[in-house]
Amino acid sequence: MFFFSVNFAQVQAKTLETAPDFSLQDAGKTTYTLSSYRGKPVLLFFWTTWCPFCRKEMGELKNIYPQLTQEGWELFTIDIQEPEYKVENFMESHGLTFKLLLDKDGQVAYAYSVLGVPTYVLINKKGEIVFKDNYFPKDTYKKLIAE
Template identity: 50%
Template sequence: MRKLVLILAFFVFVNFSVVFGVGEKPVSKAVDFELIDTHDDLVKLSSYKDKQPVLLFFWTTWCPFCQKELRVLNSMYSQLLEGGVEVLSINVGESPDKVSNFIKNYYLAFRVLLDKDSAVARQFGILGVPTYLLVNKEGNIVFSDNFFPNNYKDLISRQEK
């Protein structure tokens, strides 16, 4: 019985580590990337450098926490734009068809990029979803968390760091 409890505890810890991103911290300098969005347009992170900060949001369709955060992020999008922050959501490891069908129900205001092979997520050290990274104008990661901050103005003020 004790062995069973230990095994279950181990699996619970591993699952929470994956979902909540416990482990290795993301890189401190943003890595440039090029991804296609759901409209087949090419998006480069470097095109925002020296212009405006970018909030990257890594997510999947199967993650219930991601679904909740997509709603939160969608409701905060206009305030973030007013604060000078662009939002790029990055779906990790799923097909374009699956993502397109999923987002039809969400009416997302921001761009959805497709990281089909999870290469960009790996470059940033993303171990779990959902994950937010705020990249300032200089290309430094100044915020990292699994959930949108309670006070979005704190997030906007971090862009100056």
């Protein structure tokens, strides 16, 4: 008698959440709207100046930023509910040139269910969230947006 067993891997379609749209200003009062960047991969970095882990991650972002821009990424650092002068001073004193957006009332952080900082959110070209965590997935970020 011949018996065989076939294992079928259950494949589930990955349902991706559409990134909530927002409009935020930078310190120069320029308004940036997420939906206007559809067609480009976008990295959101939620942070605060008082967070030691955020400060460490800013150093990492500074190192990878040139590569991200070369690859067509848009990077927005989003400070949550801090005075504008404090955030500007931090960015300037650390030589950071990223787009800095101010989430003065915390509504964008709330829309993205940010429970702590730092929080990274990767958004693919279709405007879907493909990653959200407290670290940057430097080994897999290209694969994540290609899916």
